[in-house]
Amino acid sequence: MEDPRSVNSPRRTLSFTKDRRATVSFPDSDDGASGFGVSGEHGPKPSEVYGFVGSISTVVATVIFLVWAYVPESWLHSIGIFYYPSRYWALAIPTYAMVTIVLAIGFYVGLNFLATPPPTSYTTIFDEFSREPSSFISSSEENDQPIEPIADIGINQINDLMFNDLK
Template identity: 35%
Template sequence: MSPLQTLYQSTTAEPTSPGSKSVEVYGFVSWVACLVAGVIYLAWAFIPDKCLREMGITYYPSKWWAVVIPTIFLLIIFWTAGVVLPSLSWALAPPLTDKRLIEDPSRGDNQFVSSDTESSKFDIPTAVDIKLSEVNAWKFREFRRKRHHNHHNNEAHPLPE
């Protein structure tokens, strides 16, 4: 069983008994409470003080807080997204000289799947991690060939050693 299947089975609830579960009730009550609090907040923010006093509502915070509270929430969101999360990312990232940035330590000895098997010529090849030494050997083969040729002809090397 894959880890995703295990995670899916552990997070999906199987109905064991008829009726509502306490989690569902708490979720609905929380949703209603947030809706009521939002309506009260918007009413307090937009209804003029004179109308509130005429309705008998005299004890409420200053309207200044109607602007400050959303501003504080936005600042917290921007601070978290712009400073805290990038800082954590930089702190947890391995150094640039770490070999894990180039090679996958869990790759094992993966080989390319040959096209002679069940796959057709139109199939996308399986993704595998190629060793860095193999990449360098392929990428710099022309340079090595020229260097080897020049070395045997007693010519200067293309690049100093």
């Protein structure tokens, strides 16, 4: 057991104030606590457990699949395994999965193309939130003009700025 007054790190030096009823404590990185701050809960989080079990299950399933796909039938019979699916499925299942994923991605891209208006459509420039700049001119002095409200810049102004200002 470690002496509570021993100093392992610079943060532990602040723990000497605990004897003087300090209300703030700083966690030490040597304590092995995970996460941010001191929550009072100990042990792994459920997401960590699910991740660990999922990764171990994936490794075990991959090993079983590779043994089933590549080990000769005589070896499987010698260790007592007589019932297993046909070797056809060792190629068919990954192939069907890859083709399904490629078709799903292609279908998704196709739906996006169908939902997008053509480049010549005015809906690519204007929508229900578009605002025309107001032509508000104040009668007061030129220097005391208010800030104009937020508005969209017209496409003709953008084209003039980008393409006609070649001087």
